[in-house]
Amino acid sequence: MLRTHNCGELRMDHAGQKITLCGWVQKIRDKGGMIWIDLRDRYGITQLVFDESKTDTSVIGAVRELGREYVIKAEGTVLERYAKNDKIPTGEIEIDVHEIEILNPSILPPFTIEDETDGGDELRMKYRYLDIRRNPVRKSLELRHKMLQQTRQYLDAQNFMEIETPFLIKSTPEGARDFIVPSRVNPGEFYALPQSPQTFKQLLMVSGIDRYFQIVKCFRDEDLRADRQPEFTQIDCEMSFITRDDILNTFEGLVKYLFDRVLNYQLGEVERMSYEHAMRYYGNDKPDTRFEMHFVELNHVAQGKGFNVFDRSELVVGICARGCANFSRKQIDALTDFVKKPQIGAKGLVYVKYNEDETFKSSVDKFYAQEDLKLWANEMNAAPGDLMLVLSGDAGPTRAALSELRLKMGADLNLKDKDEFKALWILDFPLLEWDGESSRYHAMHHPFTSPKPEDTGQLESNPGKVKANAYDLVINGVEIGGGSIRIHDKKLQQKMFDALGFTKEEAEKQFGFLMDAFEYGAPPHGGIAFGFDRLCALFGGSDSIRDYIAFPKNNSGRDTMIDSPSTISQEQLDELGISMKEM
């Protein structure tokens, strides 16, 4: 090694030892007779000191050539510092340097390599290799490394086999768009990159591998929006001979293990909630349950009192904001403006203040007497000092709008504790969603998800009512994983493809191999996949997955550092037998 130690490990115990460090020049302070350098590597910072009166002039000369981000090798003796720095672990010592070597100079970096940098997003992405030198980025990658190791340790200990599935597979356009790869050896034919290893892991179950996992890259050619990446990483798992609850238990076990090992955090009980319940009481299939404020339906107490807006609404529903009766006019107006934004879409907001003196003050006092509003308060479990916020309209959009308001109130009132994690399972999703545009049902999860056994009979007669044996894991309002018990019966799989409007030929061309496999003794099975980038971001306390990906792409799917995608040579196109159309 070019060094004897790294820049994070020297302590008072080492005082007097001759050592060699390598690293990057973080900072130079030249006070004439004395020069100090903060030398940085992945492990920390160590202070180098050069005393001009005692040090070889050639060394001092070399030191005076240095600039920020030069890579150097320094030999010296570990000394106790006069002025100790208790902010860094090496703060008790410094290195009296006898010898230095410039391993590589650096031109001036385009932004400062500091925890708080002056570099904007775009610049940092173009020079991502410099961005990664910064502590916050490096720590995010270290967190990811730990998550990777601990995930595999848990699953290995539970007898899951890690099996690599292929990347050059077959295009199955159901779901998102595939990235495709022209085959040179088979002209006119294409591979596709996997959107997930779904069919392969099911085939592994048919193979008798009863517990499979893989941490694997997946690809979706979607129109990108903020915080979506064309390539992303999944923890992908599948099990045989299990019921739904075995899967829930196994994987809440994984998540608890990760919280314990990586964050030293003891995750509490993981609630299990039906999709219907979540939609009705949180307006959302990924509720943030760090705070309550669930929905209270008020139709029976709010309708029939002459307030036309409520009377003609399918649903009148509210939330109770504790201790907010003292909100000012301005604050209430701001909330009204919020719900009326086009992306929220409510027509207006009704508020009822339950004053400390037990009177009510509302925006609908014209229609409701004090004792009417008292009934609302009873429904909502409101107490004096609370503020009730009520929306009305068609059930679906009203719940969706109230969910946004609830999340905003949670944020405004600091009810989303950054250091708390609340996990829950959402269960019993609808199997199919009607898509108006294509006039057909789409699979809400994917076409391999099994209906709940009690609903199977309705798949042909009443497909919209069938529930799926599917589950999502939600933490702090973020969906971090989802899966289902799969269909393992060929006939049922065919019915499912029928319900989704596949012709027999399409089903056969795309998924014939899977239906064939089901004829050779396919075991009952199910599985789950976690969005690993998202899980890392959640653990790291960030909203952005990009921070947890070493080399992310921007919102146009472009890697600005290597400048990709890019044109290729005519020779390459010719070899593949493809040509570009005039655009």
Place this chain on the structure above:
Amino acid sequence: MLRTHNCGELRMDHAGQKITLCGWVQKIRDKGGMIWIDLRDRYGITQLVFDESKTDTSVIGAVRELGREYVIKAEGTVLERYAKNDKIPTGEIEIDVHEIEILNPSILPPFTIEDETDGGDELRMKYRYLDIRRNPVRKSLELRHKMLQQTRQYLDAQNFMEIETPFLIKSTPEGARDFIVPSRVNPGEFYALPQSPQTFKQLLMVSGIDRYFQIVKCFRDEDLRADRQPEFTQIDCEMSFITRDDILNTFEGLVKYLFDRVLNYQLGEVERMSYEHAMRYYGNDKPDTRFEMHFVELNHVAQGKGFNVFDRSELVVGICARGCANFSRKQIDALTDFVKKPQIGAKGLVYVKYNEDETFKSSVDKFYAQEDLKLWANEMNAAPGDLMLVLSGDAGPTRAALSELRLKMGADLNLKDKDEFKALWILDFPLLEWDGESSRYHAMHHPFTSPKPEDTGQLESNPGKVKANAYDLVINGVEIGGGSIRIHDKKLQQKMFDALGFTKEEAEKQFGFLMDAFEYGAPPHGGIAFGFDRLCALFGGSDSIRDYIAFPKNNSGRDTMIDSPSTISQEQLDELGISMKEM
């Protein structure tokens, strides 16, 4: 769980317990009053027994419906067997079954699911999900699983950070052909799939991540030959602030650790041998050193005796096969035929038998007296009873041919012990190879490999003579890994691109980002990559990597199970703005 135990774990301790098993019907023996079933899962086989006189007729009825590979669930009581079977771990017990449920029937599989199957290669690939049910295939995948876990454990303990590099990168046609991926969002532009994460891992070193690893899929669009796959897995590693020997020590440590943990085998000292030595004494840069039989050059004792063939040869070189003086005429003829095969390419074979009576008998007795041949024997350290085999001609092809002969002799004489592993490093490869076809130098390793420091000065004046600071790890004649100390200086990197015939523009377009990165304090670094499929095959004692890949492709790059590659829809082509040329 649908089961209480698996099919591999029940023992005498469990006798009397009520248990439930799930699995596949391996075999049914129906002797009238008694029926036995071998039930199989991933963990083993357990014998089920049904006594017609004591069992519910509905159960017996169900049993008589079963066929091979049906998936069933069986409830019963663990009993001690009368006739124990010591060939399987569950052989002391059997299950007296009260209840069975058919979880899924099976049509007759296209080949038998046995260790020795009647299914040919093609059939087994088409039904790979059934092939994996066979013990040998499942065990290969289990070995691979273990190799994956242990590799990461070793590297994690050594402070290597696992970092995922992108799959959608940029085409850099130097080296093998890239698979390319059209970008829909950026029409006319393409991503490429990585042939290796080479440039990204070097950028990570520039980022200060001083120890990186990844077990990662890589892609090469090559014309396939036996045992090559278009997608393959690498253990990919890189380190900063190291010398070559630090890398050799670290990674022979990894290999020793894997042998110990996975095979409980203690790998001996890992020899270090120069490329020049390997070529001269084994005719091969991946010598199998489980046996000696190294080359002995005989020019000075064999030339000038009137044997024209030798006299006009650049090289006369032989090997000594111990104890083979008694080879028959027929055996010698067979060896002669072997070396004369077009793919070996020798013109003929000279043999010298050193008889037990200390006389010599050779194919060149006309030209050489007994005392001449005694000199050969001295050079070769031959003893009475040995057979000397000698080739001649131009040095390169002659060594290559003799290497083939040496390997054949090693195999014929059983000198390649299947249970022995001999590892060595090959060092100091040439940096560049002249390519006659393109009339330019190619990088023997890749364009980022550093010349040996003492040779750097000759890069422009005498490029063919420059040695690379590169190394390969060879075990039992198989190259399982290779790497190099990298260039970390922009100017040297430019010189290297010049030597390879890149124009400034090409170098800038393809690798500008890397050369830019070198300007911002790139540390000295180097790394290695192991062919993980090959390493698994070596550990498993197989010559074929395909056995160690769950879903391999055939020699036309086709997955016959899912039938990929395949055509895609016109709509998909249109969205990508590409069209197929008439072929």
